[in-house]
Amino acid sequence: MIEQTAATIKAQELYANWGLTTAEYQRIQELLGRLPNFTETGLFAAMWSEHCAYKNSKPLLKQFPTSGQRILQGPGEGAGIIDIGDGQAVVFKAESHNHPTAVEPYQGAATGVGGIIRDIFSMGAQPVALLDSLRFGELDDPHTRFLLKETIAGIGGYGNCIGIPTVGGELAFDDAYAANPVMNAMCVGVLDTAMQQKGQATGAGNLIYYVGAKTGRDGIQGAIFASAEFNDQVEADRSAVQVGDPFMEKQLMDACLELIREHPEAVVGIQDMGAAGLVSSSAEMGAKAGYGMVLDLDAVPQREAGMIPYELMLSESQERMLICVAKEQAAVVEQLFAGYDLAAVKIGTVTATKQYQLFAHGQLVADVPITALVDDAPVYHRPQAVPQRLLAADPQQYRPEFTDAGRVLQRLLQQPTIASKQALYRTYDTQVKTNTVVAPGSDAAVIRLRGGRKALAMTTDGNGRYLYLNPEIGGQIAVCEAARNIVASGGTPLGITDCLNFGSPEEPESFYELAQATKGMSAACRALATPVISGNVSLYNESNGQAIYPTPMVGMVGLINDLDLITTQDFKHSGDTIFLVGATHADFNGSEIQKMLTGTISGALFDFDLTTELANQQLVQQAIQAGLVNSAHDLAEGGLAVGLAESCFxxxxxxxxxxxxxxxxxxxxxxxxxIVTVPAAKVAEFTKLAGALAQSIGKVIAAPELIIATATAQINLDVSASKQQWEAVLA
Structure with a gap:
């Protein structure tokens, strides 16, 4: 890479290649009182990208409820933290790695997993579980099959090697994601609250240490790459995709956690070098604390020769952390990391000047106010327009027509979005560390907490089809379906993390979708008392001008107070009574059956009521806690018949x-x-508790046959044969 002069950058508008607008470039000149040089322009381009600055989404994110009695840390740090009692807390966050996965699916997925793990242990927490949320095009496309195979391999390859179980996730297929898949990764950790950390660099004279892998040229401009639309040329840009090393990450994680636990007096602050690499981690740590920083780039460990300051600062090489170390503790830190065969190198100091200064080869190569990089990015209030498809939507619900209900059920069970994901998740190590109580395959995964009776339930959820038809109601449903998964597992929902995967905010219709979705999500979070404690915005998910469905992923964690309360979706005992909680209506727009029978989704989304949602969730929670329920399963894609079949399998x-x-x-x-099952001896008690919210619809039987008699037809489904077909789709 050849550096250009400040005058050339301005004259040839080279800043535009890095995602800066002319107005933004002029604003940088005003903040500095001069033209920014080559390195400084690159720093601002990365830090003012949507991926780092949230400049298009920040006004919308302020809607989210982010506080609560249990919340120890909300958005703004590496991950959010929720108190779960007994001096413990759960730490979790999700991140998107969509564009890297589209370009280089194995490494894109693998480094997405690696990055989210670092966010968790940077808070002082021990990572205990991984989850994911994936979207691809239709499986009849060879490129989609390639992307799916490599993405799954990348997720499993990284998680399995580092020794963290991948316990849950979700996967859906639609043409809307053919050129721009969605790869969201979530990590959950457990923290002794006394060990809680922050990403801050305080105290003039304290030291800035670089720890972990050496810096190379992989991932340069990664944050900028993630903040731009795809086209055929950009999709070929593999230089913006990082390369991961899970074995080094394991060493780095263990070393950082040992430092935090054994030498807390040495750690002033710690942060992952994630999006925008060294510049984001260092500038954010200083700006959050109200201090400046001086960095010596010659000291940065490098694995490639001739790297210029721009490359060193914007590289997104993986497995790297930045630690602010108390100035008298340098020897302790260096000795500890040497024991793990990891570099721990002093590359700078904290200053009281609030300037961000970079030196290379003895020369000052960047000198900017640290808050200009972090706090002074523009915030845009983009225009909105209701998409034409919503204005023209038929208010009537689609009515499926068929002659053989049994055959329709069989076909639905073999749709890739509904079919068993076992063939994929069996490539993951779901049981490493032996704390996994409920592995993938039920509504939520469950991890036990050692030393007591408590457990954590966790899930990822979302349905872009619903948001495509109504982004506000779809946003509400995304949160509520995640909560239903937690409730069905025996847990109490605590809070959410999210990944907001949307198209370009500069398109009024796309920005409308984002605005309405966040409005709906906020309303649901308030209704369910599940604050947003962390998250990620991934915009510009477009290829050649075609956006994906608006796709917010909701990652939720719940607390199970006693292991005896853990509940799964599988029917357990012949003779149990099956109850349906909630009313059923002719709600088909955006449904799996509409997609299967017509090839598309259309119309106005069906009605949804948060009050009803909360009442039904509370009923199931109370019934499980009272010991009345043997199984519970929330009804989602495919409806009641699919839910019953899944419970039989x-x-x-x-x-x-x-x-x-x-x-x-x-x-x-x-x-x-x-749907819940209740043993015969407890049916009267459950019926009294449920009142009008539930109805008895049948019984579990020993024979492997699902028999459903309706007002117009009867279904007889061979459970064993259908299970084999359901499991074979993705095999």
């Missing part, structure tokens, strides 16, 4: 169902519904 038990509904309504996707 676990132990290959059957069910005899009688329900006074049209057969087509078995596939309606009405929200706020669960």
């Amino acid at each position: 676990g132990h290959e038990l059957g069910a005899q169902i009688t329900i006074d509904l049209p057969a087509s309504w078995l596939f309606a996707e009405t929200q706020s519904r669960f």
